Amino acid sequence: MPLLEVKNLSVRFNTDDGVVHAVDDVSFSVNKGETLCIVGESGCGKSVTALAILRLIQSPPGEITNGQIFFNNKDLLALSESEMQKMRGNDIAMVFQDPMTSLNPVFTCGYQIEEALLLHRNLSKREAREQAVEMLRLVKIPDPHKRAGEYPHQLSGGMRQRVMIAMALSCDPALLIADEPTTALDVTIQAQIFELLHELKQTRDMGMIFITHDLGIVAELADSVAVFYAGKVAERGKTRDIYEDPKHPYTVGLLHAVPLLDETQERLHVIPGNLPDPTCYPVGCRFYDRCERKTEKCLAQPLEFPAGPGHMAACFHMVP
Numbered sequence: 001m002p003l004l005e006v007k008n009l010s011v012r013f014n015t016d017d018g019v020v021h022a023v024d025d026v027s028f029s030v031n032k033g034e035t036l037c038i039v040g041e042s043g044c045g046k047s048v049t050a051l052a053i054l055r056l057i058q059s060p061p062g063e064i065t066n067g068q069i070f071f072n073n074k075d076l077l078a079l080s081e082s083e084m085q086k087m088r089g090n091d092i093a094m095v096f097q098d099p100m101t102s103l104n105p106v107f108t109c110g111y112q113i114e115e116a117l118l119l120h121r122n123l124s125k126r127e128a129r130e131q132a133v134e135m136l137r138l139v140k141i142p143d144p145h146k147r148a149g150e151y152p153h154q155l156s157g158g159m160r161q162r163v164m165i166a167m168a169l170s171c172d173p174a175l176l177i178a179d180e181p182t183t184a185l186d187v188t189i190q191a192q193i194f195e196l197l198h199e200l201k202q203t204r205d206m207g208m209i210f211i212t213h214d215l216g217i218v219a220e221l222a223d224s225v226a227v228f229y230a231g232k233v234a235e236r237g238k239t240r241d242i243y244e245d246p247k248h249p250y251t252v253g254l255l256h257a258v259p260l261l262d263e264t265q266e267r268l269h270v271i272p273g274n275l276p277d278p279t280c281y282p283v284g285c286r287f288y289d290r291c292e293r294k295t296e297k298c299l300a301q302p303l304e305f306p307a308g309p310g311h312m313a314a315c316f317h318m319v320p
Contacts (some may be wrong), residue, residue, distance in 0.1 A: 001070075001072075001073050002029035002030060002031050002070075003030050003031055003032045003034075003071070003072065003174060003175060003207040004029060004030040004053070004069070004070070004071050004175055004207060004209075005029040005030075005068075005069075005070040006026060006027055006028050006029070006049070006053070006067065006068075006069050006070075007027050007067055007068040007069075007070070008025050008026070008027055008066055008067045008068070009023055009025070009026045009027070009049065009052060009064070009066070009067035009068075009069065010023055010024050010025055010026070010064070010065045010066040010067055011023040011045075011048050011049075011052050011057060011062060011063070011064050011065065012062070012063060012065055013061045013062045013063075014060060014061045014062075014063075015061055015279070017279055018279035018280070019279060020278045020279055021231055021278060021281060022045050022048040022062075022231055022278065023045040023048050023049050023052065023231050024045075024231040024232050024281075025066070025067075025232065026045070026049060026067075026228075026231070026232065026233055027233065028226045028233065028236055030175065030207045030208075030209060031207060032174070032205060032206070032207055033201070033202075033205045033206070033207065034207055034208075034223045034224065035198075035201060035207075035208045035209075035210055035221055035222050035223050035224075036207075036208070036209050036210070036222065036223070036224050036225070036226060037209075037210045037211075037212060037218045037221060037222035037224075037225045037226070037239075038050075038209060038210070038211045038212075038225075038226050038228060039211075039212055039213060039214075039215055039218060039225060039226070039227055039228065039254070040213065040227060040228035040229055040234075041213060041229070041275060042213060043275055043278070044228040044229055044230060044231065044275065045228055045230075045231040045232075046179075046211045046213075046228055047097075047179050047180075047211060048062075049228075050094065050177045050179050050209065050211060052064055052069070053069055053071075053076070053092065053177065053209075054084075054088055054092060054094060054177070055076060055077070055084050056088075064077065071087070071091065071092065071175065072091075072174070086120070089116050089119070089120060089168070089171055089173070090116075090120040090171045090173065091173055091174055091175070092173055092174070092175045092176075092177065093167075093168035093169065093171070093173040093175070093176050093177070094168060094176070094177040094178075094179065095161075095164050095165055095168050095176070095177070095178045095179065095181045096164065096179055096181075097179050097180045097181070097183055098183070100152060100153075100157070100160060102164060103152040103160060103163065103164065104152075105151065105152055105153060106151075107151075108148065108149050108150060108151055109136075109147060109148060109150060109151070109152060109155065109163045110129065110132045110133065110136070110147075110148025110149060111132075112163075112167060113131075113132035113135055113136070113148075113163070113166055113167045113170050114128040114129055114131075114132045116167060116170050116171055117131050117132065117170055117171065120171045121171060129148070131170065132148055132166075132170070133145055133148050135166040135167075135169065135170050136148055136162075136163070136166050138166065138169070138200075139162040139163075139165050139166045139169075139196060139200075140162070140192075140196065141159060141162050141163070141166075147159070147163075157185050157189070158185055158189035158192065158193070161181055161182070161185065161189075161193060162193070162196070164181070165181070165193075165196065165197070165200075169200060169204070172204065173206060174206055174207065175206060175207045175208070175209070176197075176201070176206055176207070176208045176209070177208075177209045177211070178197060178208065178209070178210045178211065179211045180211055180212055180213070181193060181197075182194070190217075194217060194220060194221060197210075197221070198220075198221060210222065215254055215255060215257075215258050216258050216259075218239065219239060219243060222239045223238070223239060224236070224237065224238050224239060224310075225237065225238075225239050225242040227242070227248065227250065227251050227254070229250050229275075229286060229287055230275055230276055230278070230281060230286040230287070231278065231281075231286075232286060232314065233304070233312075233314065234248045234250045234251060234287065234313070234314055234315070235247060235248040235250075235251045235307075235311075235312065235313040235314070235315075236311075236312050237307070237308070237310055237311030237312065238310055238311065241307075241308060241310075241311045242311075243255065245307075245308070245311075246319060247307040247311070247313035247315065247318040247319050248287075248313045248314065248315045248318065248319070249287065249291050249292065249293050249315065249317075249319060250271070250287050250290075250291075251313075252319050253269065253271040253290075254271075256268075256269035257269050257270070257271065271290055272290055273289055273290040276289065283299060283301075284298055284299040284300050284301050284302075285298040285299075285300075285301065285302050285314075285315070285316070293317040293319075294317075295316070295317065297316050297317075298316055298317070300316075302314045302315055302316050305318065
C-alpha cells in the first residue's frame with residue numbers, strides 16, 4: 001500500500017465573486033521513501049491540495065467536497081478533529097512557504113521546536129530542550145545552543161527555513177510536505193536547503209511531497225512528478241518520463257520555458273494566454289484556449305489516458 005493515496009479530491013471556496021473550484025478531482029499517491037514533486041503555475045491548486053491533506057482548509061469559506069485521503073491505509077477525512085491533531089506534526093509534517101510569517105515572532109526558535117515535542121512525545125521540558133538543540137544541529141545550524149535561544153527576526157531567511165525544517169522533522173514524521181520552502185531565498189541557500197532535504201529524506205526513509213513552480217529543480221529532487229493545471233492533474237509519472245517524453249502540451253510548454261545554459265537562446269518559450277477564471281472554468285479541457293493542438297474533441301473533458309507504465313496524461317492529443 002502507498003504511504004499516502006489521494007483519490008478524487010475536490011476542494012472549493014465560496015467567495016463573493018462565486019464558487020472557486022481550487023482542486024477538482026485530483027488523484028495521486030506517494031510511497032515510503034519517495035519524493036513526489038507537484039508543479040504548476042501559481043493558482044493551480046498545489047498549496048490547497050497540501051492543506052487539504054492536513055485538513056487545514058479554513059471553513060468557511062473553504063470545504064472539501066469530494067474524495068478520500070488515505071495515509072497508512074487510514075482515511076484522514078473520516079478522522080475526528082482530535083485524532084487529526086495527533087497526526088499533524090507527528091505523522092505528517094509541513095514546511096510552509098514563508099518562515100517569517102510561519103514562525104511566531106514572540107517565542108524563541110528553540111521553544112517553538114520544543115512545543116511539538118512536548119505535545120507529541122511526552123518529554124520533560126529539559127529533554128525537549130535538548131532534543132530541540134539536537135534538531136537544530138541536524139539541520140546544520142551553527143552554534144545550535146545559542147540559536148535555540150534567539151527569536152526568528154534575529155536569524156537570516158535561510159536559518160529561519162532550517163528552523164522550520166527542524167520543527168517539521170522533530171517528531172520523525174513518515175511524510176513531509178514542503179510547500180515552496182525556498183521561494184524567498186537566494187540561489188546558494190536554495191541549493192543548501194535542497195541538499196539538506198534530500199539527505200534527511202534518505203537517512204529517515206520518509207515520503208516527501210515537494211511543491212514548486214520551478215521545473216529546473218525538480219530533476220534533482222523528484223522520483224515522480226504531478227503537473228497541475230487549473231485545479232486538475234494534467235500529467236503525472238516518473239521524473240524521467242516527464243522530462244524525456246512529456247505527453248501533455250502544457251507540460252511541454254513548461255519544459256520549453258526553462259532556460260538552457262548550454263545553448264544559445266534568444267527568447268524563452270511563452271505559453272500564450274492566462275489561467276482561466278476559477279469561478280467559471282471552460283467546458284471540456286481547461287487548457288483549451290492556450291493549446292496549439294486543440295480540436296473540437298477537446299470541448300469534452302479529457303480523462304487520464306495511459307502514456308506508458310505509471311505515466312498518465314489528461315489529453316486527447318498527446319504529444320508523440
